[in-house]
Amino acid sequence: MKEMLNIALPKGRLGERVYRMFEKAGFECPLLMEDTRKLIFENEEKRVRYFWVKPSDVAIYVERGAADIGVAGKDILLEYNPDIYELLDLKTGKCKMSISAPVGFRDDPRKTLRVATKFSNIAKNHYMKCGREIDVVHLNGSIEIAPILNLTDVIVDIVETGKTLKENNLEVIEDIVPISARLIANKSSYKFKNEIVNCIVRSLSEQIDSEESR
Amino acid sequence: MLEYSVCNPEELAIFKLRELFLNYGFRQYRMNKFEEYDLYVRNKEFLISDGVITFTDTNGKLLALKPDVTLSIVKNATFENGVVEKVFYDENVYRVSSGTGSFKEILQTGVECFGDIDEYSLFEVILLAFKSLSLLSNDYLIDLSHFGILSDVLNESQIYGEIRKRILTAFKEKNPHELNAILSEFDWDPSLVETLTSLMKISENAPYAIKELKHIFVSEKALLKINLLERIVNRLEKLGYLDRVRIDMSLVSESEYYNGIMFRGFIKGIPMRILSGGEYDSVIGNMNQFGKAVGFAIYLDLVEDIMDCPKNYDIDSVLLYNEDESLNDLDQAVRELIEKGFSVRACRCIDPKIRFRELYRLEKGKVELLERNA
Numbered sequence: 410m411k412e413m414l415n416i417a418l419p420k421g422r423l424g425e426r427v428y429r430m431f432e433k434a435g436f437e438c439p440l441l442m443e444d445t446r447k448l449i450f451e452n453e454e455k456r457v458r459y460f461w462v463k464p465s466d467v468a469i470y471v472e473r474g475a476a477d478i479g480v481a482g483k484d485i486l487l488e489y490n491p492d493i494y495e496l497l498d499l500k501t502g503k504c505k506m507s508i509s510a511p512v513g514f515r516d517d518p519r520k521t522l523r524v525a526t527k528f529s530n531i532a533k534n535h536y537m538k539c540g541r542e543i544d545v546v547h548l549n550g551s552i553e554i555a556p557i558l559n560l561t562d563v564i565v566d567i568v569e570t571g572k573t574l575k576e577n578n579l580e581v582i583e584d585i586v587p588i589s590a591r592l593i594a595n596k597s598s599y600k601f602k603n604e605i606v607n608c609i610v611r612s613l614s615e616q617i618d619s620e621e622s623r
Numbered sequence: 624m625l626e627y628s629v630c631n632p633e634e635l636a637i638f639k640l641r642e643l644f645l646n647y648g649f650r651q652y653r654m655n656k657f658e659e660y661d662l663y664v665r666n667k668e669f670l671i672s673d674g675v676i677t678f679t680d681t682n683g684k685l686l687a688l689k690p691d692v693t694l695s696i697v698k699n700a701t702f703e704n705g706v707v708e709k710v711f712y713d714e715n716v717y718r719v720s721s722g723t724g725s726f727k728e729i730l731q732t733g734v735e736c737f738g739d740i741d742e743y744s745l746f747e748v749i750l751l752a753f754k755s756l757s758l759l760s761n762d763y764l765i766d767l768s769h770f771g772i773l774s775d776v777l778n779e780s781q782i783y784g785e786i787r788k789r790i791l792t793a794f795k796e797k798n799p800h801e802l803n804a805i806l807s808e809f810d811w812d813p814s815l816v817e818t819l820t821s822l823m824k825i826s827e828n829a830p831y832a833i834k835e836l837k838h839i840f841v842s843e844k845a846l847l848k849i850n851l852l853e854r855i856v857n858r859l860e861k862l863g864y865l866d867r868v869r870i871d872m873s874l875v876s877e878s879e880y881y882n883g884i885m886f887r888g889f890i891k892g893i894p895m896r897i898l899s900g901g902e903y904d905s906v907i908g909n910m911n912q913f914g915k916a917v918g919f920a921i922y923l924d925l926v927e928d929i930m931d932c933p934k935n936y937d938i939d940s941v942l943l944y945n946e947d948e949s950l951n952d953l954d955q956a957v958r959e960l961i962e963k964g965f966s967v968r969a970c971r972c973i974d975p976k977i978r979f980r981e982l983y984r985l986e987k988g989k990v991e992l993l994e995r996n997a
Contacts, residue, residue: 474894492895494873498800591800596896597889599797600764600869 414457414605417471417479419464423502423590427480428459430499434612456605468493468593477598478606483588484567488528494594496610500617502590504569506531508583511556514563525555526565535565535585553577633730633923637713639758640732640921644711647751649734652710654695657686666694669880669906674719676726688717693918696735697906702913707738713923733900733920737907740915742851745884745902746858748917752886752898753864755921760929762891766871767829767855769848770901771883772840773822773875780815794823794875825872829856832870851884880906886919892929897922936980936996939965941973943993944985952988959990 416431418424428441438452438459449460462470465485470476472491484506486495506528516522518541525546526532536543546561553573555561567588568574568581592613599606630638641651660677663670669691676688689695692714700708713732720727736748749767756763773794777787786805793802802823806816821839825832833856836849852870859868874885881901888898900919907916940960944953953969960967960983968977982994 472894494797495801496797594797595894597891597894600766600889601762601891 411456412602413451413453414478414602414609415476416457416459417462417467417476418459419467419480419482419590420461421464423464423482424461424480426501427499427590430501430613430616431457431459431609433616434609436609471593471595474595474597476595477602478592478594478609480590481593483586483591484528484531486591486593487534487586488530490530491593492596494596494599495591496594496606497592497613497617499590499592499613500621502588504567504588506565506585506588507568507581508535508563508565508585509553509556509568509574509579510563510582512578512580514556514582516562522563523561524563524565525552525561527552528565531585532565553579632927632929636759636921636923636926637730637732640755641711641713643751643754643758644734647709647747649709649711652696652712652735654689654692654712654714656688656715658689658695660685660687662694662698663687663690666906666909668878669694669903669909670878674726676717689714690716690718692716692731692733692920693735693903693906697737697912697916698910700737700907700910700912700914700916702738705739707736707740707744709736709744710734727924730923731920732923733918735916735918737916737918738914740917742854745917746855748900748919749855749884749886750859750862752888752900752919753859753862753867755919756867756888756890756898759897759921759926760890760892763888764867764869765886765888765898766826766869766874767852767884767886768870768872768874769852769883770874770876770879770881770885771848772836772845773819773872774879774882775844775848776815776818776822780812788877790819791875791877794873795877797823797826797873799823822872825870827869829859829865829868829870832872836870836872848883855884876901884917888919888921890925890929893925895925897925936978938968938977938979940967940981940983941977941979942967942969942983942985942990943973944969944971946971948985949988953985956983956985956990 418428436455436457438450438457441450441459449458451458464482467479467481468485468489468491471479471493480499482502522541522543523546524532524543525548527549529545529547532545546555548555552564552566555564556579557577565585571581574580592610594606660675663675675690677685680686692712696710711734715728716731717726717728719725734748734751736744752765756765777790782790789805790802793805802819806819818839825835833849833853840846840849856868859865874887876885881903882905883902885901887896890897898919898921902915902917904915907914942956942960957967957969980996981992984991984993
């Protein structure tokens with residue numbers, strides 16, 4: 410009997426959007442989109458099992474083999490550097506990792522730059538490349554408040570439309586890296602479930618190419 | 624006589640593998656728990672993780688708990704024409720766990736082969752990798768590659784430094800998007816782009832992959848390496864391992880520890896590689912020594928997931944006694960149960976965490992069976 414392919418999807422709009430892609434690829438699981446508190450869904454006929462996972466945890470589930478494949482944002486992959494295969498850029502959930510500061514901010518290179526962020530590793534790596542001395546203040550939410558209250562000088566965070574920044578009188582001063590959703594795979598699962606994983610990659614890739622050529 | 628039933632999965636694995644390595648003429652190598660920290664400073668690019676646990680010895684010397692075994696074994700290697708040193712080990716190493724971010728003790732076994740290595744010696748080590756995994760599981764695969772093929776492509780195009788690291792990382796992650804992004808940053812020769820992109824895609828059954836490689840590369844230098852891979856695959860096929868081997872050119876050495884043939888083993892049910900090995904002549908060269916080297920390590924801390932046979936009971940028998948019982952009677956009752964082949968825990972009350980099959984009580988010198996669980 411063929412085994413199930415375990416797929417970790419990030420809870421939220423991104424996960425729903427990506428599920429539609431899997432559905433179009435022929436790996437549907439209709440119950441998944443119903444309004445329910447259930448977290449695990451199976452389609453025995455297609456041999457797939459989906460589960461909803463906190464977006465920042467998808468990479469852990471995949472790295473540790475609880476999920477064979479999953480969808481995670483590039484921000485999470487850069488921050489936690491999991492040992493996985495990054496098979497495909499799904500070209501959805503696009504945003505960017507940027508440095509933002511109060512409008513009119515001028516960096517004084519004589520001083521240690523105070524940086525508020527949820528993404529400490531991304532921030533440290535970026536500033537290390539620049540050779541800039543920083544003091545990282547790790548926060549878990551509402552990062553935009555930090556420079557307003559003079560907790561820090563700047564923030565490193567995801568920017569999508571820029572509306573939150575604008576409404577808090579902040580502006581992007583530098584882009585670090587573009588972010589989008591990525592299809593990732595456990596390295597061991599990729600070996601043993603190669604056929605179905607490659608089938609999914611091909612199909613999702615065709616959908617992305619078709620969307621881009623419109 | 625060693626009873627396998629009393630061994631935990633790692634111990635069982637060590638004994639099985641030790642027998643295998645001894646049969647192939649490898650000598651056991653026992654080493655110190657500690658190594659001079661200087662060895663790792665001089666060779667830090669060859670270490671898997673950054674952290675090293677250090678301490679100052681009584682004579683003021685800075686020592687380290689070993690994060691690596693290979694460096695300790697090969698540091699004193701000597702070269703003699705025609706001589707190949709073959710050793711195996713089972714040792715604990717201390718590294719930073721990527722999962723927890725803190726130090727972890729990892730039980731590791733493996734083989735090292737160094738000196739005037741010929742093709743047979745290289746193949747023997749690869750064969751031992753296959754035989755090792757077959758002792759641990761029926762369901763395993765080994766990826767094989769030759770890092771020299773990619774390395775030559777990068778060297779010939781003079782790709783070094785940060786760009787080289789990024790390309791190697793993209794290969795390691797099987798990340799075609801990242802590779803394309805790197806290649807589109809500069810005005811590379813289109814044939815280089817085509818070569819790298821095609822090379823990354825090769826991850827399949829060995830004979831087909833060899834054909835693909837011969838299609839991509841025509842230079843004598845590359846063909847020497849591809850032909851070596853082909854000979855190895857052919858020998859593995861003759862010994863019945865063809866369905867266990869895949870050629871995967873995304874198997875690269877980011878730190879360039881390995882310089883030639885590389886292999887990585889996976890067992891179904893274990894989420895990460897359990898075996899890692901390859902040719903590491905560059906490590907020998909870095910120590911200003913001559914000769915070649917090849918070896919592999921098996922990470923036994925991962926074995927427990929697949930070898931553990933869950934037991935229904937922790938102990939066969941619990942023997943309850945009161946404090947006023949004669950110690951002689953108690954000792955005799957315990958010995959008699961043990962002689963019957965049971966494991967016995969004598970105690971004054973039942974520990975709710977312990978699962979037992981039979982419950983006895985010793986009262987006034989007589990043993991009575993109170994309970995038997997199915």
